[in-house]
Amino acid sequence: xxxxxxxxxxxxxxxxxxxxxxxxxxxxxxxxxxxxxxxxxxxxxxxxxxxxxxxxxxxxxxxxxxxxxxxxxxxxxxxxxxxxxxxxxxxxxxxxxxxxxxxxxxxxxxxxxxxxxxxxxxxxxxxxxxxxxxxxxxxxxxxxxxxxxxxxxxxxxxxxxxxxxxxxxxxxxxxxxxxxxxxxxxxxxxxxxxxxxxxxxxxxxxxxxxxxxxxxxxxxxxxxxxxxxxxxxxxxxxxxxxxxxxxxxxxxxxxxxxxxxxxxxxxxxxxxxxxxxxxxxxxxxxxxxxxxxxxxx
Numbered sequence: 001x002x003x004x005x006x007x008x009x010x011x012x013x014x015x016x017x018x019x020x021x022x023x024x025x026x027x028x029x030x031x032x033x034x035x036x037x038x039x040x041x042x043x044x045x046x047x048x049x050x051x052x053x054x055x056x057x058x059x060x061x062x063x064x065x066x067x068x069x070x071x072x073x074x075x076x077x078x079x080x081x082x083x084x085x086x087x088x089x090x091x092x093x094x095x096x097x098x099x100x101x102x103x104x105x106x107x108x109x110x111x112x113x114x115x116x117x118x119x120x121x122x123x124x125x126x127x128x129x130x131x132x133x134x135x136x137x138x139x140x141x142x143x144x145x146x147x148x149x150x151x152x153x154x155x156x157x158x159x160x161x162x163x164x165x166x167x168x169x170x171x172x173x174x175x176x177x178x179x180x181x182x183x184x185x186x187x188x189x190x191x192x193x194x195x196x197x198x199x200x201x202x203x204x205x206x207x208x209x210x211x212x213x214x215x216x217x218x219x220x221x222x223x224x225x226x227x228x229x230x231x232x233x234x235x236x237x238x239x240x241x242x243x244x245x246x247x248x249x250x251x252x253x254x255x256x257x258x259x260x261x262x263x264x265x266x267x268x269x270x271x272x273x274x275x276x277x278x279x280x281x282x283x284x285x286x287x288x289x290x291x292x293x294x295x296x297x
Contacts, residue, residue, distance in 0.1 A: 002160045004067060004189050006032050007041040007059040009052065011072040011082055012169060016046050023171040024071045031178045036190035037067065047079040053089040056164075065157040067186060072169025074146060076125040086166055087133035090151060099138060100130040100147045136166070139181030146170075148177045150185075157185060194239040195280035196246040199230040200253045201270025202262070207233070210252035218245040229270055234280070250275050 008028055014020040022044065029039040041059060045051035052070075059068045073082030087094045104126050112118050129147060136149040146168045154161030163185060167177050204225045214223055214235075221237035223245070235245045253275045256262040266273045 001189065002063075002065045004037050004065045004157050004186050005040045005063065006037050006067040006069065006186075007062065008039060008043070009055045009059070009068070009070045010042065010044045010169070011047065011052060011070055013046045013079065015044055015072070024169065024174045027171065027175045028069060028071075028178055028182075031175075031183055032067075032186065034192070035183060035187050036192040037186050047073055047081055049081060049085040049088060052082065052085040056086060056089040060153070060162060064154075064162055065160045066162045067157055067165065067182070068162055069165045069167060069182070071167055071174055074129060074166070074168045076129060080128070082166060083129075083132055086151075086164065090133060090153070090164070092134045094131040095134050096127070097130050097132045097136070097138070097147070100132065101127060103147075104130055133166075139165070139177060146173060148173075148181055157189070191238075193236050194242040196235045196242050197278055197280060198233040198235070198246050198249050198253070199276045199278075200233070201230055201266045201272035201274075202253060202256060203265070203269055204231055204233075206256060207249065207252065210249055214245050214248055217248075221245045230272060230276075231270060246277055250277050 006028070008025060010022050010024060012020065015022050025039075025042055032039055041062070043055035043058070045055050052073075056068070056070075059066065070082055070086060073080050073085070084094055108118050108123060108126060132147065132149050133151050136151045139148045139150060148165070148167045150156070150166070151164040152158075152161065153164065156163040165182055165185075167174055167182075204227060207225065211223060211225070214221065218235075218237065218241055221235050221241050224234045224236075226232045226234065233246075233249050235242045235249070237245070257266060257273055257275065263273050
């Protein structure tokens with residue numbers, strides 16, 4: 001079985017014109033990374049069938065097995081064209097799904113019970129959400145009247161093909177569907193790499209010598225350096241290798257901080273003279289402890 005990689009197509013004029021900020025890319029990337037699945041490519045396109053098809057075709061041409069996710073453009077308004085656009089890109093028609101249609105009818109009935117007049121001009125746009133690409137299936141264990149569906153091509157990721165997941169773009173719904181519907185499709189499929197973070201208070205340019213050594217001696221470890229207070233070096237790879245690479249970086253920093261000049265520079269630059277190494281899980285827990293409101297932002 002091949003290693004699953006993922007792609008995302010974010011759909012919506014409101015994203016491109018800056019009216020709404022995309023929150024779903026980070027949600028998907030973090031959820032998949034916890035299971036060793038890399039989000040390899042992202043596209044952001046407007047509510048345009050040709051643009052959607054271009055992005056979908058580009059990702060279908062990449063290596064397999066692949067999880068291809070779309071976000072946004074599912075609803076009852078004229079700009080909600082994702083189901084039909086993705087179906088056309090996959091060269092298949094749409095057909096009405098009875099389960100989704102029943103959910104939508106129940107929603108309309110609740111409005112009727114409130115005394116709201118519901119005519120054909122309300123019903124027909126709503127029912128378009130039940131028109132899914134032929135061969136699509138509803139994601140299991142995902143409730144709600146806004147459908148989330150997948151289409152398996154060449155057997156889907158389970159058979160080293162492509163699984164296309166068409167999801168709504170509302171961030172809360174998207175995150176729930178990713179956790180409850182998408183993660184089970186890929187969980188346990190890929191090895192999960194170790195992520196080790198090294199924080200420090202020195203200019204990152206001083207680390208270029210050790211970065212070169214890590215690149216040479218640990219080609220299987222991915223290294224990223226990120227400015228901030230504190231500065232952060234993130235190393236991702238097989239467990240022992242990532243930890244050994246992190247030790248190499250930490251030792252280089254400690255050697256610098258053992259000098260008078262290094263300590264003075266640290267005080268001026270980052271305000272700290274220590275080096276800390278921790279797993280990404282520990283880092284996330286620390287951030288949550290520092291800001292218990294983080295998830296509500």
